[in-house]
Amino acid sequence: MKRTPLVQSLIHQVQTWFSQAKQQATEPEDVLKDAPDELLLELEALTQELPVPPAYQDAIHQALTKAVRRWQDSPEAENHLVLMSPPCEPLARILTTVLKDWSGEDLEILHPLQDFNRPADPLAIPAQLRNALENRQEDTEDDTESDSEDPEPADKRQILVVPALEHCFLRAIQGWQGVEYLQNLVVQDTSRFWVIGCTSWSWAFLDRVCHVSAYLEQIESLPELSGEDLQPWLEPLIQRVDKTLPEESSCADQTPWDALAKLSRGNSAIAAQLWINALGVRHEDLPDPDDPDDQQAPVPLHSRKPILPNLPSLTPIDRHLLQSLLIHNRMTRSHLSLSLGESETIVRSRAQLLHREEVILRRRGYFSINPVHYPRLRSELGSNNFLVGES
Incomplete structure (x- = not known):
């Protein structure tokens, strides 16, 4: 018997309903609602207080110790170490924190560019870098002279830290003169050792x-963090909500923490x-808005399987804007305008x-990439023939 359009429509609706019901039955985590915004904001703030992951600390300590030792032992050795990370990692903060715990009796660590911000006019970057570095050198010489009466003066060799090379240039015409100044200075000034932080996307652009x-x-x-690295590192957040990721895993030989590391x-x-x-929270656990006492009760939290969010539809301008942010990590609107030529x-x-789509964040006048969108953004830009950094 031939089905009428109305019957076909009803059959399709019933099939869709059964499909959705089956999916909800097999994936109960989908019934969870998002956790309260105030709690999410509190947890995001707590991430800024988390210590540097030990795997990062060990990698930086080992690389720096070897590089500095070679420089001290041989005048022909390289007088610098570039530490590279993917975008979204707070590399400048990581370097500053780790270097506080790393030192030598005959070494003095200086941070002349710790508060450096890209000036409104990118052509002024070389002059500002020169002023910051020359002023630091003059201050150091003055300190040496003032301590000259010390019966046992310390003859320390200097380590200069450039925490974020991506802030020392702008992706625009003649916008990378600051980096050209720095790279020439490092090559010429072999009396000091340089530690330079840089994102992989910045490096790919600057190399070009x-x-x-x-x-x-x-x-x-x-290094890439493993599941064994992530679980203890996130422990302060776990303690705050008294929950862990679900024990189920799509692979028998993969823990939820390994899945999180891979994702x-x-x-x-x-x-x-x-x-x-x-x-997330369950609907039945939400407080009754008409019951004042219920508002004070803590809401139990549950964990869903972490997923990467989908990207919205992107225009060509969007892609160039996002690439600029991935190169520089953070930018003002005026610098984005200069970089895009728009x-x-x-x-x-x-x-x-x-x-609005939460692809980018805005804090204190700076735009940056929302970290959870980076994996899909890298694939999106790479498939559209954009220059991308190493993962």
Whole structure:
């Protein structure tokens, strides 16, 4: 018997209903609602207080110890170490924290660019870098002279830290003169050792435009974190909510923490955000808005399986904007406008849309990439023939 359009429509609706019911029955975590915004914000703030993952600390300590020792022992050794990470990792904070615990009796660690911010005019970057570094050298010489009466003066060799090379240039015409100044200075000033932090996307861009790897050849990358690294590192957040990730796993030989490490590409910032986003509450546990006493009761939290969010539809301008943010880690709207060669009006419009879709974040006037979107963004930009950094 031939089915009428009405019958076919009813059959399709029933099949869809059964399919959805089956999916809900097999995936009970989908019935969870998102955790309260205030709790998510509190947990995100706590991630800023987490210690540097021990795997990062060990990798930096080992690489730095070997590189500095070679430099001290041989005048022909490289006088620098570039430490590289994927975008979204707070590499500048990681370096500053780790270097506080690393020192030598005959070494003095200096941070002349710790508070360096890219000036409004990118052409002024070389002058500001020069002023910061020369002023530090003059201050050091003055301190040496003032301590000259010390009966046992310390003859310490200096280590200079450039925490974020991506802030020392702008992806724009003539915007990388600051990096050219720095790379020449490092090669010429062999009396000091340089520790330079840089994202892999910045490095790929700089190598294309000014051949930075020909000047700075000694490079180490942060290791990818494993599930065994992530679980103890996230323990303060786990204690805060008194929950862990679900024990179920799609693979018999893979723990939930291994799955989180794989999903996040071993990136601490991505992993932390994925773990927070996976938290949810059951509808029946929500407080009764009409019961004042119920409002005070804590809401039990549960964990869903972490997933990477989908990207919205992106325009060509969106892709260029996102690439700039991945190169620089954070940018003001005016610098985005200069980098894209577009008016601030257009940049404001696209940035607002991407911010509304939670693809980018905005804090204190700076835009940055939402870490959980990085894995899909890398694939999206790579498939559209954009220059991307190593994962």
